[in-house]
Structures are given as structure tokens and as C-alpha cells.
């Protein structure tokens with residue numbers, strides 16, 4: 295059984311976000327790119343664990359991105375996994391990205407496709423479900439635990455206001471979050487091995503982008519915190535009621 | 542037609558569903574069309590949606606839809622969307638919608654905006670605003686497909702009453718066996734509290750509360766105003782509190798009207814999950830705590846001293862309101 299892990303790059307949360315060209319482009323000078331944390335810590339590490347346990351035979355990683363995504367995919371390879379695929383295209387449209395992943399997956403025979411629960415930059419939480427639809431597979435979202443028993447999976451997942459245990463026959467798509475696995479750090483051996491692992495660059499399939507970002511804006515700065523004396527909690531409550539109007 | 546997915550929770554509607562219908566009604570008025578609400582699963586309550594502005598209500602009262610199965614849900618929504626000629630489909634962007642709306646969008650080749658926080662601007666195309674980079678910026682997304690799917694951020698649009706007399710139209714959908722491939726083996730729902738994703742009022746505790754045995758004073762504060770509890774990551778990681786209360790970059794992203802942070806330093810990864818809250822109150826004993834920079838109101842001092850006082854003041858306020 296081969297597993298496909300979907301990986302995307304994202305700016306480190308501590309990076310300052312700025313825009314150029316009259317607020318129409320993300321200014322990537324100075325952005326520290328990381329592997330989207332959900333993809334790395336949960337989806338990828340769980341896939342590697344399944345391989346180490348002898349359940350999966352191969353772990354492939356796919357990213358839809360231009361050459362600037364390579365350092366991130368190399369880091370993923372250093373954590374483990376057998377090969378990486380980069381679809382050579384850049385897009386912010388979920389349908390476009392999902393189509394690229396689905397088209398590649400159709401040429402292979404993946405029994406399990408794992409994504410992160412969302413990318414921390416645009417936060418769409420859409421790719422996994424779209425890939426599932428395009429491949430006509432079941433989909434389980436926000437999974438916190440994943441076990442494979444023969445031809446089916448057992449999954450714990452977050453639902454609105456609680457938790458559920460699901461089971462489902464393979465193949466399927468799962469989006470992963472905290473709980474699934476523990477983060478790992480690449481070691482020297484992994485980093486050396488990653489240099490010789492295959493990184494396939496594949497041209498994109500033809501597909502229209504259905505959405506485009508026209509421009510960006512930044513939120514108004516907070517005007518400054520109003521400090522309230524510890525002995526005056528009635529005043530805080532009054533402000534929350536009369537000024538902020540939230541209670 | 543604008544189609545709204547009106548989600549059920551144990552047979553009754555979630556507030557988020559009313560928000561979505563209100564959003565759809567305002568959009569319908571703008572682009573001169575009507576609103577159809579779609580209910581999946583069993584309920585005797587479907588007719589109540591007419592009070593929020595739905596011109597038409599369609600219900601697929603199939604017991605198999607009482608649990609969320611993304612394939613079956615998407616099939617039903619796509620079917621009704623095509624039948625009703627829907628050009629916009631509206632969801633509330635919670636965990637259910639995150640699993641279903643993208644499937645619907647992919648099937649219909651419809652552009653998707655997940656996490657919309659504004660009504661579409663239709664003066665030049667169809668442009669929707671959403672929050673990106675963990676609340677550090679907004680993006681304006683142009684949707685170019687004929688059919689559009691918009692999933693709105695909970696708590697971004699007020700519920701509005703608008704009585705439209707309508708009947709519930711029952712509908713059946715032909716499902717295939719493999720539309721229900723995901724089997725639900727057990728469900729564990731926290732009952733009686735508003736889930737964090739929908740909560741208007743949230744009180745949240747961090748490592749400053751020192752240990753799980755001290756959560757009583759935070760619970761008291763929460764129950765004085767009916768707030769839902771949240772926590773910082775180390776608190777959940779140390780198992781002081783359950784994982785579903787964890788907010789921030791690796792936990793949930795919330796947008797309540799009021800977020801009260803107690804003994805939380807305000808690390809950027811924590812702020813990522815909460816800084817879209819309308820009003821933030823920070824209680825911390827360290828004047829240098831970074832959270833004060835993101836706060837609207839701050840109280841400097843020992844949480845163990847402040848919380849009982851604030852709880853008292855809230856109780857007094859509530860009593861006066863009810864009097």
C-alpha cells in the first residue's frame with residue numbers, strides 16, 4: 295500500500311506579512327518558509343509511522359508549487375518518505391491545486407491520501423475534500439487518530455462540538471490534525487539520504503483557476519489597550535456592555 | 542436562486558444556519574433572486590427556517606443523513622443546486638462545511654471562498670473578503686465561475702428575522718451504497734455548551750493558572766456570563782484541559798465577540814487563533830506580556846485575585862439586567 299501525503303509551504307507564523315505592487319502581491323522578501331505544520335507533524339509523520347510498522351510500503355509526497363517550494367519538500371524528504379513530486383505550478387485556487395493532485399494520483403494507485411487540516415496561510419481547509427471528490431473517494435476531515443487494519447481504517451475525528459470514531463474501507467482521503475502523531479526533527483542521516491531521493495518535477499494538467507486574489511488589505515491597528523484597575527471590575531463590565539457592546 | 546445549507550445538530554438548527562440564511566437573504570436582495578434552504582436529515586423543525594428569510598425550504602428527511610457523510614451530503618446538495626438552478630451556494634464555515642463545501646465546489650466546478658467575512662461586492666465581478674495569514678491580513682477573492690460557493694465565518698454576520706411564508710418541500714435523493722462508506726462507530730458530543738467555533742463569549746486560561754485544580758475560578762467566570770472555555774496549547778498538551786479547548790495556530794481558530802485571556806502570555810501562535818475576536822480582555826500579572834498589545838482592555842495583576850472579583854461584577858450585572 296502506497297500513501298500520498300500532500301505538502302504545502304507556508305510562511306512561519308512569526309514572519310511579518312507585507313504586500314507589494316499596490317497591495318496586490320505578497321511580498322516574499324524576508325519570508326521564512328516552513329512545511330505547513332499540519333502536513334509535517336501529523337500527516338507526514340503518521341504516514342512514516344505506518345511505513346515503519348510495515349503497513350505501508352511507500353510514502354510519496356506531493357506539492358503543487360514552483361521551484362521556491364523545493365527546500366520545503368527536501369526537508370520533508372529528510373524526515374523520511376521515498377519520493378517527492380512537485381507539480382510545477384503556482385496557484386491560490388483550491389480547485390486548481392486539487393485538480394493537479396487528483397490528476398497525478400490517478401496515474402498511481404494510492405490507497406491513502408493524507409493532507410493537513412488546513413494551510414496556515416490561506417486557511418481554506420479545502421484541498422482534501424476536493425481531491426476526494428475528484429477521485430470519487432470517501433473523505434474524513436480533522437482526524438486526530440488513524441489506524442489501518444487490513445483493508446480499512448479506523449479514525450478518530452473532531453466534529454462540531456465533540457468527537458467521533460469512524461471506520462471506512464480503503465482507498466480514501468483524510469485530513470490530519472493534532473493528536474495524529476508527534477512532531478519529529480530530521481537527523482543528519484535523513485538529510486544526507488534526502489539528497490539522493492527522487493524529486494520528480496511534473497508539468498501541470500490543464501485546468502482553469504476559478505478564483506483569484508485581486509488584492510490584500512491589513513487590519514486596522516488596535517488603538518491601544520485600556521487598562522482597568524483591579525479594584526474596579528464593575529467598570530470593566532460597564533465598558534464591555536456600553537462601549538464594546540459585547541455583553 | 543441562492544441555496545443555503547442549513548445544518549442540523551441533533552435535530553435542531555444551529556445558530557450558524559440562521560446566520561447563513563441571513564447572509565443569503567442580503568445577497569439575494571442585492572442580486573435580485575431568492576433563497577432556498579436545504580435541510581439534510583430528520584427534524585420536525587424545518588418550517589421554522591421561514592422566519593429567517595428562506596423563500597423555499599427543501600428537506601431530505603433520510604435517516605442516513607443524520608450523521609455527516611461527506612459524499613452523500615455533497616451528492617444531495619449538488620442535486621438540489623442543479624435542480625433549483627442555484628448560482629450561489631452558502632455554507633457556514635465549520636467542520637462540517639469544511640468537509641462538504643469543497644466537494645460540492647469540485648463537483649460543480651464552482652469557485653470556492655472558504656471563510657468569507659463580507660457580502661460579495663458585485664459592482665465589478667464577484668469579490669469576497671476573507672481573513673488570511675492567521676488574521677494578519679485580508680484577501681479579496683474574485684470568483685469567476687458561473688456557480689459560486691461561499692462558506693461564511695461563524696459570528697461574522699448577525700442573525701436576522703424576516704418572516705417569509707413557506708412550506709417545507711420533501712425531497713428524496715437516490716443514493717448509492719458507497720455514498721455511505723464512512724461508518725460512524727461512536728459519537729461523543731459535549732452537550733449543553735456552545736461549541737467554541739460558534740461561541741460569542743469565550744474565557745480562556747493559560748499556564749498562568751498554574752494547574753488543572755485551579756480551573757474552578759475560570760469556570761465560575763465563564764458560567765457567570767454563559768461563556769465557553771478555551772485554553773492555550775501548553776495547557777492542553779499537559780492534559781490540564783481537553784484538546785478541543787485548545788486555540789491557536791495548532792488548535793482551533795475562533796472569532797467570538799468577547800475573548801477573555803487569563804494567564805496567557807500572548808505568543809504569536811496563540812494570537813493566530815484568536816486575534817479576530819471583536820473584543821479582547823487580557824488579565825496578566827506581567828506588564829510586559831505581549832498579549833496586552835493585542836488587547837482592548839487589560840487588567841494587570843494576579844488572576845487568582847482578579848477572577849473572583851470579575852465574576853462578582855458579571856453576576857451583579859446579570860442580576861441587574863434580569864431585574
Ligand SMILES: Cc1cc2nc3c(=O)[nH]c(=O)nc-3n(C[C@H](O)[C@H](O)[C@H](O)COP(=O)(O)OP(=O)(O)OC[C@H]3O[C@@H](n4cnc5c(N)ncnc54)[C@H](O)[C@@H]3O)c2cc1C
Pocket residue numbers: 331746747748749750772773774775776787788789790791792803804805806807808809810811814824825826827830842843844845
Ligand atoms: C509552531 C508552534 C505552534 C504553536 N501553536 C500554539 C497554539 O496553537 N496555541 C497556543 O496557545 N500556543 C501555541 N504555541 C506555543 C506558544 O508559542 C506559547 O508557548 C504558548 O502559547 C504559551 O502558553 P501560555 O501563554 O499559556 O504560557 P506562558 O507563555 O508560560 O505564559 C503564562 C502567562 O501567565 C502569566 N501569569 C503567571 N501567573 C499569573 C497569575 N497568577 N496571574 C496572572 N497572570 C499570570 C505570565 O505573566 C505569562 O504571561 C505554538 C508554538 C509553536 C512553536
Ligand SMILES: Nc1ncnc2c1ncn2[C@@H]1O[C@H](COP(=O)(O)O)[C@@H](O)[C@H]1O
Pocket residue numbers: 299300301302330332333356357358359388391408409410411412413414416417418419420421422
Ligand atoms: N499547493 C499545495 N500542494 C500540495 N498540497 C497542498 C497544497 N495546498 C494545500 N495542500 C494540502 O491541503 C491541505 C489543506 O490546505 P488548504 O485547503 O489550502 O487549507 C494542506 O494541509 C496540504 O496538505
